[in-house]
Amino acid sequence: MSKESDFYKKLKLSLEETTTFPTEYMYKFIIPASDEKFQYIENIFNNLGAVINSKPSKTGKYTSLTILVKMNSSDEIISKYKEVSSVEGIISL
Numbered sequence: 119m120s121k122e123s124d125f126y127k128k129l130k131l132s133l134e135e136t137t138t139f140p141t142e143y144m145y146k147f148i149i150p151a152s153d154e155k156f157q158y159i160e161n162i163f164n165n166l167g168a169v170i171n172s173k174p175s176k177t178g179k180y181t182s183l184t185i186l187v188k189m190n191s192s193d194e195i196i197s198k199y200k201e202v203s204s205v206e207g208i209i210s211l
Contacts, residue, residue, distance in 0.1 A: 129195075134192050139190055139191050140190045142186055143187060143189045144184060144185070144186050145199075145202075145210075146182070146183070146185075147182070147209065148182050148183070148209040149180065149183065149205060149207060149209075150179065151180055155206075156181060156183070162198060168185050169185070171184045172184075
């Protein structure tokens with residue numbers, strides 16, 4: 119089993135043990151500074167009523183993103199993590 123699938127299994131278990139759905143969930147990511155990458159991530163959360171805050175790094179090479187969005191299930195949360203994982207250079211916190 120891959121590290122990625124182990125991570126998602128543990129996350130799902132943790133979310134289901136500690137979270138009452140629907141819930142406000144906070145995603146935190148670091149991406150290489152790029153309007154294109156930011157726009158792609160913004161589109162993933164589009165139409166969900168997400169509040170997205172971004173902050174450039176001191177050097178301007180990276181952008182930190184905090185996304186607060188109402189989610190209805192652990193599967194929905196994990197689905198969004200999987201979607202954003204296709205962004206080259208993204209770090210999920």
